[in-house]
Amino acid sequence: MSQLDEPRWALAVLSALIEPGDRDLDDLLGEHGLERTLGLIQEGTVPHRLRQQTSSKLAGTNLARLAAEVCASTKRCGARLAVPSDADWPQRLRDLLILSDESEMYTRPPRCLWVRGEGRLAEVADRSVAIVGSRNSTPYGDHVAAELAYDLAKRGWPIVSGGAIGIDQAAHDGTLAAGGPTVAVFANGLDQTYPKRGAGLFDRIRRQGLLLSEWPPGTRPHRHRFLIRNRVIAALSAGTVVVEAELRSGARHTARLAAELDRPLMFTPGPVTSARSAGVHQLARDPWGARLVTRAEDVIEDISGEVSVPMRTSTRPRDSLDEASHRVLDCFQAGFVVSPRDISQQSGIPLAAVNISLRDLQKLGWVEQRDNRWRMVRTVASG
């Protein structure tokens, strides 16, 4: 029996032949299944585009031999192979199926992932935040990325990033400093150290977190692979924060993907005089609903959304409130302040009654006044 008979390594060998996320291959797999697709590739009876990619790589060898090589090189570099049927597979990656943009070819979910490190992939990814940004970052940007990552890690949110110099490495570093796990997603095989300047950091990530790649060992980080890789960063995490980015940058690409995946997209601002911040400021004016964040609390608020769920299970049960107060509370969203007028309009309760309810709710510790507006008291859930 060859490795090719194991679905795991059959998927792996596909990644040695055809770039991850390839829509045509994904459609073939959907139509014919894994075994038959391998047969079609071996025969060369796949669409011209795919045949172009596979024929040279299969010249003088065959799928079985290639599978054995991939399996051996994987073991040699200390990696393991994760596939979608594994219990430890991050289900969130399936959301990539909603990317239907015709102009990009490599949008589909990963077929498999090479993994190095001690962490459990699905568990670490579940409550993770992507922090991405410029390779050519400023000391300000590095500081912001590291601080944000540190504070998020301290609150139980690991950071996903791309291992690049600049913002990526600052974010990984901040997470490690807080003792948290972090995930670096590479655009090259895990036997390569790229960039070289990350060698020490990647060692620490391996011991404290996870190194990931969609490509088998031996794969070089070609330029187009960063764009393919970015979708994994966007899909793996619960939300993406861009810290510094030029107007044209890979971080803005990751940001767009996060928005298209309906993940919260956030950015930290910087001086308008800095070209490194021009790309994040443009995000604020793009139609993707990017939110400005300045601290970990903002990020967690934007990712976890409404606080109404923990509140309903709080020790101050809403059941004891009258109907008007109930409806007034329903008008509050996490972190937002609202005016009595807005509440009146939204709830249909007369303004005078809204004001009475607000005073009652204030006495009970549910809401607090801020200028002439009101917000939910954040600590009520644990109070």
Next chain:
Amino acid sequence: MSQLDEPRWALAVLSALIEPGDRDLDDLLGEHGLERTLGLIQEGTVPHRLRQQTSSKLAGTNLARLAAEVCASTKRCGARLAVPSDADWPQRLRDLLILSDESEMYTRPPRCLWVRGEGRLAEVADRSVAIVGSRNSTPYGDHVAAELAYDLAKRGWPIVSGGAIGIDQAAHDGTLAAGGPTVAVFANGLDQTYPKRGAGLFDRIRRQGLLLSEWPPGTRPHRHRFLIRNRVIAALSAGTVVVEAELRSGARHTARLAAELDRPLMFTPGPVTSARSAGVHQLARDPWGARLVTRAEDVIEDISGEVSVPMRTSTRPRDSLDEASHRVLDCFQAGFVVSPRDISQQSGIPLAAVNISLRDLQKLGWVEQRDNRWRMVRTVASG
């Protein structure tokens, strides 16, 4: 005949007695008219709140004598009095009537304005932008305010601000440097120089723009008057930009008023590490729809809204386009980029047809591609 018989000076004397924007006085004037209201004040048969304010100021004198004094002091300091019936009155101030927030007493439109300077008030105000911010600004903030004001002035947009040290003065300065008029709205009588550090600047504003106040000469800039004054800055201008602000600051008060007046509210970001920028960054998370701007073009775009009006009169008439392209173009808003998918959803045109229209419109110079999205070509109106 005393000055009191002239409605202009009768309105002026009211401002010597009762703070501008007072809702109770405004309601009295609406109910009884100017002459009868003056009679009620003289008799002391006005609501207790108003009587408290007027009785001490009328002790040992009367309305006619007070009117003569106000008139004389106005002339002495070289000011003129503008009233709502003047052709040169900025009609936009009437929008203050939509402020219906019960918790603030001084929200109504100005009854009259003391004016010094060479500019024409309504004309200068019409295309004006308010730039406000911290008194305790950083060199970065001063730089941003001055540059933004300069660039806006060069494009024909005068700046309205409050004459305070810090951001206000930097903004006035930038406008003057560009040769444009600027409007300083004070919380004190125009015979006072406050702050002293603005003396030279105010002289230049008087020669090149306008100094405004709702208070008669002799009025001191008490703390509560800044809050009353802020509504004039917000209402007079077509939109408000906050450049630097602490979390609690007058600039944030002006910002809230601008938002309540449905004026575009904007802010320039700064380093997240700067306490001076914390208040502007909070604006981005407040529910007021504040827009991030980094340059004059952003501000003008946010204030003037859709570009469809100038485009319809362009030398590339839309009339020559087919129906599908028409409907595709209707999906574009100034400065926003949209995806073919969004256009398809919004217009009801199949995606394939949208893509064809976009290519056609691109060849004709109407739209341009940006990453995988499209935006209106900005210069098409003049092309």
